[in-house]
Amino acid sequence: MGQLDGFLKYDRELPDSRPPENRVGDFKEIYQPFPEEKTKKQAARCMDCGIPFCHSGCPLGNIIPEFNDAVYQEDWEEAASILHSTNNFPEFTGRICPAPCEASCVLGINKPPVAIEHIEKTIAEKAFELGYIKPKPPKNRTGKKVAVIGSGPAGLAAADQLNKAGHWVTVFERENRIGGLLRYGIPDFKLEKPIIDRRLDIMNEEGVIFKMNAEVGKNINPEGLKNDFDSIVICTGSTKARDLNIPGRDLEGVHFAMDFLSRQNKEVAGDNIQDPISAKDKNVVVIGGGDTGSDCIGTSHRQGAKSVLQLELMPKPPKERGEKDPWPLWPMTLRTSSSHEEGGERKWSILTKTFQGEEGKLTHIELVDIEWVEKDGRKEMKEIEGSSRLVPCELALLAIGFVSPEQSLLKSFGVNATKTGLVKADKYKTNQEEIFTAGDARRGQSLVVWAIMEGREAARSVDKFLTNKSILPAKKKSV
Numbered sequence: 001m002g003q004l005d006g007f008l009k010y011d012r013e014l015p016d017s018r019p020p021e022n023r024v025g026d027f028k029e030i031y032q033p034f035p036e037e038k039t040k041k042q043a044a045r046c047m048d049c050g051i052p053f054c055h056s057g058c059p060l061g062n063i064i065p066e067f068n069d070a071v072y073q074e075d076w077e078e079a080a081s082i083l084h085s086t087n088n089f090p091e092f093t094g095r096i097c098p099a100p101c102e103a104s105c106v107l108g109i110n111k112p113p114v115a116i117e118h119i120e121k122t123i124a125e126k127a128f129e130l131g132y133i134k135p136k137p138p139k140n141r142t143g144k145k146v147a148v149i150g151s152g153p154a155g156l157a158a159a160d161q162l163n164k165a166g167h168w169v170t171v172f173e174r175e176n177r178i179g180g181l182l183r184y185g186i187p188d189f190k191l192e193k194p195i196i197d198r199r200l201d202i203m204n205e206e207g208v209i210f211k212m213n214a215e216v217g218k219n220i221n222p223e224g225l226k227n228d229f230d231s232i233v234i235c236t237g238s239t240k241a242r243d244l245n246i247p248g249r250d251l252e253g254v255h256f257a258m259d260f261l262s263r264q265n266k267e268v269a270g271d272n273i274q275d276p277i278s279a280k281d282k283n284v285v286v287i288g289g290g291d292t293g294s295d296c297i298g299t300s301h302r303q304g305a306k307s308v309l310q311l312e313l314m315p316k317p318p319k320e321r322g323e324k325d326p327w328p329l330w331p332m333t334l335r336t337s338s339s340h341e342e343g344g345e346r347k348w349s350i351l352t353k354t355f356q357g358e359e360g361k362l363t364h365i366e367l368v369d370i371e372w373v374e375k376d377g378r379k380e381m382k383e384i385e386g387s388s389r390l391v392p393c394e395l396a397l398l399a400i401g402f403v404s405p406e407q408s409l410l411k412s413f414g415v416n417a418t419k420t421g422l423v424k425a426d427k428y429k430t431n432q433e434e435i436f437t438a439g440d441a442r443r444g445q446s447l448v449v450w451a452i453m454e455g456r457e458a459a460r461s462v463d464k465f466l467t468n469k470s471i472l473p474a475k476k477k478s479v
């Protein structure tokens with residue numbers, strides 16, 4: 001370790017974001033440049049722990065102290081090589097990961113943790129800038145062909161790994177562009193799309209074939225895929241949105257969050273949207289408090305909403321980790337996103353009772369306060385009498401989670417599903433010998449970092465299936 005006392009000398013520091021009033025005028029990334037010298041100091045804060053809990057905090061098992069040291073030594077090539085040994089796409093996770101590694105950083109016990117996510121992003125950007133990330137097609141080809149269905153982070157990671165192992169990989173994507181939720185879920189102000197294109201160009205030059213507007217089960221015949229490919233990896237995400245079937249659900253103005261977000265992302269990409277959903281001059285109510293809800297808030301602000309209210313059924317979490325909360329578990333503290341800095345109101349313990357409207361159009365939403373009471377050892381929701389009220393609302397966005405992948409595709413392949421409709425698999429292998437799965441389709445709605453991890457692990461299973469062994473690295477066991 002180049003500097004052993006960095007954590008005593010330097011405080012945690014992150015790049016400034018553009019002022020909220022300025023950034024809501026566009027969809028560009030919100031962070032401002034950060035001097036390299038400062039990133040070096042942030043890397044020097046790493047204590048190089050004997051047992052680095054950050055490794056196990058990161059689903060990918062990123063080798064964090066080692067890349068921090070390389071950054072401190074200004075050896076960007078080494079840093080990039082260490083980072084890419086466990087993570088195919090650090091330029092994505094360095095921007096949008098909630099960074100469970102930071103929640104496990106030992107320094108975090110009594111000081112703010114090492115700024116691992118920012119360091120990761122900087123390494124990725126330096127590596128692109130200095131030309132260390134360039135097409136490296138595999139030296140040998142196995143002659144085996146693999147079809148990956150779905151081009152989100154799980155599909156892309158699986159495709160990248162399988163191509164590295166020498167198999168011919170074709171990615172089928174039903175949308176008009178590649179990227180899954182990275183492309184059409186996550187807004188540009190969190191992840192600008194040229195960042196995805198840059199990586200896709202490399203993968204393409206390395207030999208991965210991308211087929212867009214190719215929906216397996218519609219215009220691509222599943223039986224044909226089975227005949228043409230030696231193995232198939234289902235990475236279709238968990239895209240069936242959870243609904244809120246209460247009176248007034250069918251009023252004009254009540255939408256799934258993804259219908260709203262994907263239209264905006266397509267518009268930023270230059271597509272002509274035939275049936276736009278706009279927040280302009282509207283009172284917007286976002287139902288749901290997760291990442292999807294936050295992205296709806298940021299998008300509504302940028303579209304010029306009159307007001308934005310976000311509702312959460314659960315009680316408000318504490319701001320700080322309680323004394324009894326053990327470390328290094330993920331602290332169940334209040335999570336905010338950059339969108340919350342931009343305005344709007346956020347309320348907890350609220351139940352949405354009805355959508356109300358006139359002439360088929362949403363005008364109000366009926367809300368009631370709830371309290372969570374203990375009953376037979378379980379928390380139960382109880383409405384607070386007299387708290388019901390109507391709130392003006394012309395656009396309601398449902399961001400209450402996702403249920404499962406589309407079942408028709410699984411049926412057409414004869415692939416079993418779990419009780420909740422996810423792809424049933426023994427690790428990553430389905431009941432069909434040559435069909436594997438990874439990402440949200442298998443584990444349910446999750447995070448980009450988990451999707452990449454699953455894509456890598458599934459690729460290893462496919463490689464073993466095709467060649468009886470695998471040259472791809474396995475994820476290291478956690479402490």
Ligand code: FAD
Pocket residue numbers: 096097098149150151152153154155156172173174175179180181182185186190214215216217235236237238239261291292295406409438439440441445446447448449451
């Ligand atoms: P997806 O990204 O969902 O990709 C699946 C792809 O499969 C899609 O492109 C779909 O069109 C395609 N597909 C489906 N069926 C077919 C078919 N039959 N034929 C061809 N293609 C098909 N995670 C984070 O870590 N950080 C965040 O900030 C974050 N923000 C989020 C914001 C939103 C709005 C949402 C919805 C999720 C967010 N997530 C975030 C979660 C993260 O995006 C997902 O966990 C991750 O993208 C899952 O990856 P995946 O590859 O499994 O599936």
